[in-house]
Amino acid sequence: QVQLVESGGGLVQAGGSLRLSCAASGRTFSSYVMGWFRQAPGKEREIVAAITSSGGNTYYADSVKGRFTISRDNAKNTVYLQMNSLKPEDTAVYFCAASPTYWGRGAEKYDYWGQGTQVTVSS
Numbered sequence: 001q002v003q004l005v006e007s008g009g010g011l012v013q014a015g016g017s018l019r020l021s022c023a024a025s026g027r028t029f030s031s032y033v034m035g036w037f038r039q040a041p042g043k044e045r046e047i048v049a050a051i052t053s054s055g056g057n058t059y060y061a062d063s064v065k066g067r068f069t070i071s072r073d074n075a076k077n078t079v080y081l082q083m084n085s086l087k088p089e090d091t092a093v094y095f096c097a098a099s100p101t102y103w104g105r106g107a108e109k110y111d112y113w114g115q116g117t118q119v120t121v122s123s
Contacts, residue, residue, distance in 0.1 A: 002026045002098045002112040009094060009117030012086055016121070020081040022096030022114055030054075030074035033099045036081045037107055038092035038119075047105040048094070049081060059105070064090075086121045094119050 008020040020036070035050040049070035050059040058070055069082040079096060094117050097110035 002029065002032065004096050004098060004112055004114035006094065006096050006114040006117040009119045011120045011122065014086060014088055014121055014123050016086050017082070017084045018086065018119060020083065020094055020096075020117060020119075022079045022081075024077045024079070024098065026077075028100075029077040029098075031100060032112075033101075033103050034070075034072060034079040035097045035099070035110055036070060036079075037095045037097060037110075038090075039095070039116075040092040043092075045095070045107045047107065050103070050105070051079065052103060057103075061105075083119070086119075088121045088123045090119060091121050092119060093117065 003025040004022055006022045031053050036048040037045050038048050039045040051070045055072050067085045072079040096114045098112040099110045102109040
């Protein structure tokens with residue numbers, strides 16, 4: 001069982017930056033694939049980025065490549081999402097998720113979810 005708590009969301013102007021954090025409970029964090037997803041009003045939840053358990057491989061949605069960076073610190077049981085050059089279309093609730101086995105984009109395959117943190121980018 002893993003419990004996830006996101007933080008770091010807020011209101012930022014276009015072009016600005018935010019760093020999201022996701023703190024995980026449990027001793028097995030280092031064995032989990034971690035993902036960041038987002039959901040805007042009226043839209044489906046979509047993957048933003050994912051990182052393997054060791055941090056050796058990452059995945060980014062095309063819409064955020066070159067602007068966002070996912071990283072993790074297994075000693076601190078925390079995964080991060082550094083978001084730079086933010087755009088109004090990045091406005092959404094951002095969720096972190098964990099999977100013990102799945103590496104991919106499918107939200108339905110991730111077993112554990114945080115409560116989400118709101119990111120609002122003003123133009």
